[in-house]
Amino acid sequence: MKLDAVTSRILKFIDERGFRxxxxxxxxxxxxxxCHGDTENIRIVKKKDNPGIDVYISGGTKGEEIHIPVVVAASGMTDVVYNDFYVEDGADVIIVAGCAIHNDGCNEARHDGIHSFHVGKNAAVRYEEKHYGEGEGTGEKILNPATKIYMGENSVFTLDTAQIKGVDSTVRETYVEAGKNARLYVTEKLMTHGEQSAISNxxxxxxxDDSSAQIVSRSVARGRSSQVFxxxxxxxALCHAHIQCDSIIMDQARVSSIPEINANYLDAQIIHEAAIGRINSAQLIKLRTFGLTESEAEAVIIEDFLK
Amino acid sequence: MKLDAVTSRILKFIDERGFRxxxxxxxxxxxxxxCHGDTENIRIVKKKDNPGIDVYISGGTKGEEIHIPVVVAASGMTDVVYNDFYVEDGADVIIVAGCAIHNDGCNEARHDGIHSFHVGKNAAVRYEEKHYGEGEGTGEKILNPATKIYMGENSVFTLDTAQIKGVDSTVRETYVEAGKNARLYVTEKLMTHGEQSAISNxxxxxxxDDSSAQIVSRSVARGRSSQVFxxxxxxxALCHAHIQCDSIIMDQARVSSIPEINANYLDAQIIHEAAIGRINSAQLIKLRTFGLTESEAEAVIIEDFLK
Known part of the structure; x- marks a missing residue:
């Protein structure tokens, strides 16, 4: 089908690999x-009980991409969707999701994406989820993703989330259970500005045993925005976890970081690091001596920090 | 007055400088x-409304020690005490507090020490508080200290707390407000064993502006004990804070560490680090090659860690 100009344009923000x-x-x-399409290995089935899809990924899948973006372009719309992913033992798949909101009206536009991943043994999943909002109206752009991940033995799950800009309010809920030798990698990037608010739990x-988690969260809070992690x-079990949260605050923004580490087992080893501070002034001065304006220099530092 | 043998003995655990x-x-x-004594600079006055004392520390105090230990040696006793400290501008004082419980009975023995410190400009306070429990009985030894510290301009407060052993249950509440250029140093050491439970908020x-806090917490949890930080x-304001929590878990113990860092100001710079893990096995092996038994080697590592 032919996509309209706004949809084509904003899809690029949330699907950098390219939606086709x-x-x-x-x-x-x-x-x-x-619109939707299946392949030999991947079957997408519309849910009967709830809005959303069931995605069946066969064990024969090797490096295939699944693109399931969401666009909300109507002011006053609340879109709740339940997507479930059944990843067979041994599958290797890349899932590109995300939501772009274009709201020109005065009512809120909201998308709640509830995603569950049932990951089989020895499977590898890379899940990318980008959030973006825009529009001339006064209506809020709201995104509340909930992500549940159940990881089987020896599986690897990479969760790569980014909230680029324009999202007025977000409450992110992520829950993971890791089985034997399962390895979780999470990268979270978040930028808020204006009066925006973001909460990530x-x-x-x-x-x-031998499960591990590596969680890296990087955020920039500008304007009068607030963030809570x-x-x-x-x-x-015998496991390793490393959580790292780094935030840059600017203007009148506020950031809270409340990491929690719990060891319920002798051989659990968990480390957490968090830092909140302003932009490094030495870096700023260095870039300005190269002829950049203050805001250009800030932009370079922020881009590098969130890369 | 002449102290009984038990009191003399257990005072040494909580007052290493020596109670005289x-x-x-x-x-x-x-x-x-x-029993109580005053000096030229320090006046201790019994409260009229509540159990406890008001301690007035003049600006002329330079390096003097105040010793205010508490002993609870009766099963079934709940002792609640309110101690307030008024530290004048420019004073420099060392306060040695702490509580030792000896409980041979089957009922709980409990001490709640509620301490408030009103610290003047340019004053320096070192506050040492040790907690210890012992006794042959089945009655619990419970210590719930609450500490409130209000720090004036350019003041320095060093809070040095240690729960050595034998405390079945503790809930520690500490609250600090730091004014301009005030510097706070906190060292918390905690050891739990058996079925003990410790919570530190x-x-x-x-x-x-220019206030700072450095908080170091080190703990060892043995047996089936649990700890929550x-x-x-x-x-x-323009400030610096650094929180570091390190815990060793042994046996079937559980440790939770939930640090929270909040930056509400552009020039606030806050860092947190936490780690929970078992005793370093390389260190253990090394000490055992020197001829130490496993438990001797563990004791050396723990002592070093809590030093």
Missing amino acids: QKGAFNLRYNGQAV MEVQLNG HPKAVGN | QKGAFNLRYNGQAV MEVQLNG HPKAVGN
Whole structure:
């Protein structure tokens, strides 16, 4: 099908790999799946009980991409979607999700994406989720993702999330259970500005021996925005976890970081590091001596920090 | 007055500098002040409305020690005490507090020490507080200290707390407000064993420009004991805070560390680090090659860690 200009344009913000109507894909637009495709290994089935899709990924999948972006372009719309992923033993897959909101009206536009991942043994999943908001109206752009991940033995899950800009309010809920020798990698990038508010809660239960989690969160808070991070790692077995949260505050912004590490087992080893501070002034001065204006220099530092 | 043998013995655990009935001192025994002394600079006054004392420390105080230990040696006793310290501008003082419980009975023995410190400009306070429990009985030894510290301009406060052993249950509440250029140093050491439980909540509000806080918490959890740490640093001005929590878990113990860092101001710079893990096995092996038994080697490592 032919996409309108706004949709084509804003899809690029949330799907940097490039959304195309081929391979395994599903485009949800204003609360409806408007086009979709399957492949030999990947089957996307519309849910009967709830809005959303079930995605079946066979063990034969090797490096295939699934693109399932969401666009909300209507002011006053609340779109709630339940997507479930069944990843068979041994599959290797890249899932590109995310939501772009274009709101020119005065009512809020909201998307709640509830995603569950059932990851089989020896499977590898890379899940990318970008959030973006724009529009001339006064209506808020709200994104509340909930992500549940159940990791089987020897599986690897990479969760790569980014909230680029324009999201007025977000509450992110992430829950992970890691089985034996399962390895979780999380990268979270968050930028807020204006009067925006962002809350990110994450709980990782390390239940299997030799399971591990590496969580890196980087954020920039500008304007009068506020951010709260609450990552929680629970070690119930011989496991390793490392949480690192770094935030830059600018202007009148506020950031809270409340990491929680729980060791319930002798051989659980959990480390956390967090830092909040302003832009490094030495870096700023150095860039300005190269002829950059203050705001150009800030932009370079922030881009590098969130890279 | 002549102290009984048990009191003399257990006072040594909580007052390593040595309790003597001279200088500024106050010994509280089973809920009563049994002896006390003032000096030219330091006046200890029994409260009229509540159990406890008001301690007035003049600006002329330079390096004097105040010893105010508490002993609870009666099963079934709950001793609640309110001690307030008024530290004048420019004073320099060392306050040695702490509580030792000897409980041979089957009922709980409990001490709640509620301490407030009103610290003047340019004053320096070192506050040492040790907690210790012992006794052959089945009655619990419970210590719930609450410490409030209000720091004036350019003041320095060093809070040195240690729970040595034998305390079945503790809930520690610490609250600090730091004014301009005030510097706070906190060292917390905690050892739990058996079925013991320890909770430590700490909130530091950095309100003045150039204020700073350095918080170091080290703990060892053995047996089936549990520990929860919740230090919170709030930066409301140009300030620095560094929180470091390190815990060793042994046996079937559990440790939770929930540091919270809040930056409400552009020039607040706050860092947190936490780690939970078992005893370093390389260190253990090295010590054992020197001929130490496993438990001797463990004891050396723990002692070094808590030093």
